Amino acid sequence: MKKTSIVVVMLMLMLVANACSSESGPKTEEGEGKSGTRQYESENGPVEIPADPKRIVALTNAPNILAMDVDLVGVDEWTKMNPLFTDKLEGVATVSDEKLEEVLALKPDLIIAGSTMKNLDQLREIAPTVVYTWGKLDYLQQQLEIGKVLNKEKEAQAWIDDFTSRAKAAGEEIKAKNGANTSVSVFEADSQNFYVFGNNWARGTEILYQAMGLQMTDKVKQDAQGPGAYTLSLELLPEYAGDFIVLSRKQGNENSFMQSEVWKKIDAVKNNRVIEIDTEASTYSDPVTLENLLKIFHEQFLAN
Template identity: 25%
Template sequence: MRPVRSFVAVMAIGAVLAAGACGGGDDGSEKGGSGGKTVTVQAANGAVTVPANPKRIVSLSPTHTETLFAIGAGKQVVAADDYSNYPPNAPRTKLSGFKPNAEAVIAYKPDLVVVSDDLNGIVKALEKVKVPVLFEPAASKLDEVYDEINDLGQATGHTAEATKVVTGMRTTIEQTVAASSKAKGLTYYHELDNQLHSVTSSTFVGQVYGMFGLRNIADEADKASGGYPHLSREYVLKEDPDLIFLADTKCCGQNAAALAKRPGWSVLDAVKNKGVVELDDDIASRWGPRLPEFVKAIGDAVQRVQ
């Protein structure tokens, strides 16, 4: 589980760094690397040449760890960061994605390292010792999600499996949105923590809600906060959202019952009309293969309150 405040920072940083991110790659046949062949993948840190079938992958991103296992590259992952808690059999270690240590990573003798943030200069530090690094930042839109999954598929020798995962995700998400009548006029509040940090429509999470036509109450409260405003209790009560999505059930122990006990919150329409949705913090904060589950939770809520 990723702490909510850290998630806010990561998503904000990722939004800035994503400008040069992603975008497919080219199969290569240069000598060197595993089995003598390599592939070149275009990532945020440029064209990265990696062994065609890397055998020792280190992932410093929970999202990318999920993706690697989803596309069939799980057996190639020798170490994952301390927040990579899914799938349960991921080789979770004490490696940090927030304070990465190049020496600790190198100790695992990786032939490929995957990161979602270039913190502590980890990318250059690893490149300096000739360790291939794929920098795939937090997605800012849906197409980037699919692009990054395909990048990882190409880099690990699982192109076909990655394509299958992307096709399945795309189909499921489109079907879920189509099955849920447009939520015209419905408002929502997405809670990141019990300090009332939220997201605006400009964020990746906000765009997911936007597919259903929901109106975000946090949009007008954003004041140069990079899409992650800190709302006041009075503001939320005044806006009285139709739906409340809790992405702090794990980190902060929040649920519908706890929400109803907050001063003044029991009279909110969402609380009275069963419009409070308890999300899995991890699924709601990661842009990987389980994204369709987040989309379904929104779709089910929209249908329930209309």
């Protein structure tokens, strides 16, 4: 029997078992759904989810869930590689939307997935599945929605209020020291290209531009703000550089560009105003990542 056929058979057996248990279980008051469940208004309409989910598989937004002190049974490979979550994910399975049998084996009671992922209909057969479209919500709205899913909306809102207040205060300190129009550019370097980011592409951009109120250069606004990210060559970096540079770089990658004359002649480099961050620890916009970056920015912007 082919692997796909085995998965289908297992799914059918699971559905039969779930149907039997639902028929025999107690009900809540009329209109509230089955016992132990509640409705979540997702972007695709209402989804009946566990009132208190215990076995969550997060194919996306895993860091947002972990920030609410909720355990996972399955997580995507990118979150698993993130050094900020190593301790929290010890023993947690790595899964994907393409390997349904691995998700099924974890017996999830809730799945969080992305709208462009494969096999969404099959995932819904395994467990209630909440889908998000990347970028449809801003970073604060996304955390609030995760809070709603986890029945922790008040906790999520409390963090939002506290974080935005602290980030704004940090931005005021930075501008008081360096000028009200202090600009910063966020670059990333990999083995082949350089990228510059707009105000909502992780790497701390939401903190710098939205929460702190620091400025973009005109070239960054022109080319990166719309698409969110823009690819450029080493020779063009000076045209996009602000008073400060935040440089996202994967630890261990070669950095020969930093020895080039083009890099050395950038004012922010000459003035020792380059703040390096680890790419693997900065590609999300969840509370854990944001708190880590806020601490780095607050210290290093004021140190220069």
